[in-house]
Amino acid sequence: MHAFTGCDTISAFAGHGKMTALKQMKSDKAYQEAFTELGRSWEVSEELSEKLQEITCHMYLPSTHTTVVNKLRYQIFFARRGEPDSSQFPLCEDCLSMHTLRSNYQAAICGRCLEPSPIVPSPTDCGWTTDEDGNLVVEWMRGSPAPYAVLQLLSCKCVRSCKLPVCTCLSNDLKCTDMCRLQSCSNQATEEEPQAELTDSDVDKDDDGE
Numbered sequence: 001m002h003a004f005t006g007c008d009t010i011s012a013f014a015g016h017g018k019m020t021a022l023k024q025m026k027s028d029k030a031y032q033e034a035f036t037e038l039g040r041s042w043e044v045s046e047e048l049s050e051k052l053q054e055i056t057c058h059m060y061l062p063s064t065h066t067t068v069v070n071k072l073r074y075q076i077f078f079a080r081r082g083e084p085d086s087s088q089f090p091l092c093e094d095c096l097s098m099h100t101l102r103s104n105y106q107a108a109i110c111g112r113c114l115e116p117s118p119i120v121p122s123p124t125d126c127g128w129t130t131d132e133d134g135n136l137v138v139e140w141m142r143g144s145p146a147p148y149a150v151l152q153l154l155s156c157k158c159v160r161s162c163k164l165p166v167c168t169c170l171s172n173d174l175k176c177t178d179m180c181r182l183q184s185c186s187n188q189a190t191e192e193e194p195q196a197e198l199t200d201s202d203v204d205k206d207d208d209g210e
Contacts, residue, residue, distance in 0.1 A: 001025060001035045003110070004052065004103040011099065011138070015087035016059050024058055031055055039107025042121050044100055052100050053093070060090045069093050094141040102127035102138070145172070155179035162187045 005021045006012025025031045034051040054067040066072045069090045076084055091099060105126035112118040124130060129139040145151070155177060156168045162176060162185040169176045175189040176182070 001038075003106040004035065004038060004100070007106065009106050010102050013056075013059060013091075020059050020062075021055065024055060024062075038104055039109075039111045042105070042108055042126070044104045048104075049097065049100055053096060056090050056096060060088070069096055092141070094143045098127045098139055098141055100127075153179065156181065158182045158185065161185060 001018070001021055003010050005016075005018045025035060030051065034048060034055065037045075037048050038052070050067070053069055056069055057064055057066050057072050061072060061076070064072060064075075066075060070093050073089050073092065076088055080088070090096070105123060109118075109120065112120075123136060127139055128136050131137050151172070151174060154169060154172060154174060156162060156166075156170075158167050158181060160182075162170055162180075162182060164170050167176075167187070169180065170187060176185055176187045177189070
């Protein structure tokens with residue numbers, strides 16, 4: 001439970017501390033079994049992943065009967081009329097899956113701390129990846145944060161220039177669009193329109209029309 005709810009190497013859930021998860025675990029034997037199973041193997045089973053997803057749903061909304069975080073995100077968004085605080089949303093299923101891999105990896109390390117020479121797999125297969133310099137970095141998600149058409153609707157409100165960390169487009173690794181307030185920044189997409197090439201038949205038609 002300590003690894004899943006956040007520790008020195010694993011991110012925590014914004015606005016939801018360990019006490020909420022601890023109360024759930026004390027009152028539900030299925031949750032106790034789930035946290036006991038976490039870290040036993042270097043791989044996360046589908047059953048364990050689903051149970052941890054259910055636990056996450058109850059962390060954010062104890063009274064919910066929803067066991068899928070993506071559905072709960074929609075319900076919270078609908079209940080708040082599209083204006084919820086970001087801390088009220090649980091992680092999306094993709095992000096939670098990566099979080100679970102990292103939590104399981106850390107729990108497995110802790111569970112083998114008394115072994116003289118444990119065989120530890122590479123963390124790059126367990127929720128981390130490496131950057132261009134070979135440094136270990138968190139792999140927050142493997143899919144796209146939203147469909148491409150939705151990403152094109154994002155816009156920033158920069159006035160003089162688009163710079164990190166203020167510009168929301170740059171923060172999301174996106175190009176500025178026509179919906180942005182500033183239309184002359186260096187982050188604008190440069191799309192060159194292909195010029196139509198005249199063919200011999202086109203020239204003949206023009207000649208006939210003169």
